[in-house]
Amino acid sequence: MRLLVNLVVIATTVAIAFARPQLERQESFEILSNGCPVNWDIHHLLPHESDCRLFYYCVRGEKVLRECSPGTHFDLEQVCDWPENVGCQLAGGEDDSLEYEGRRSRYRWRWR
DSSP: OHHHHHHHHHHHHHHHHHHSOGGGGOOOOOBOTTSOBSSTTSOOEEEOSSOTTEEEEEETTEEEEEEOOTTOEEETTTEEEOHHHHOEEEOOSSSOEEEEEOSSOEEEEEOO
16 A cells, blocks of 8 residues: 555656646847847747737848738747637737737737
8 A cells, every 4th residue: 555655646746747837948038129039040930010910930130921820810929829819919009019818828019
């Protein structure tokens, strides 16, 4: 019986260790004035200024316009997903901004 309890404790500990989100190790990086990383080896996507279906792919420090698959919106988690999961809307007002409020998080992106 004691062996069974020890195995359950070990299995639970291992499961918890592997279940932690990997986002904790998110590293910061230096960016150019256009939002692209200075280091070209870093893969980074940026939301479009006014269209939830569009995004930019950074190639050698330059933004290249891309479009999500039909029926999907760009998420600031850098994937295209169903609109109800992304929650992207034009915020309105004078400051050209998009708001993202989805199931995972809430963001506000501004262009100056």
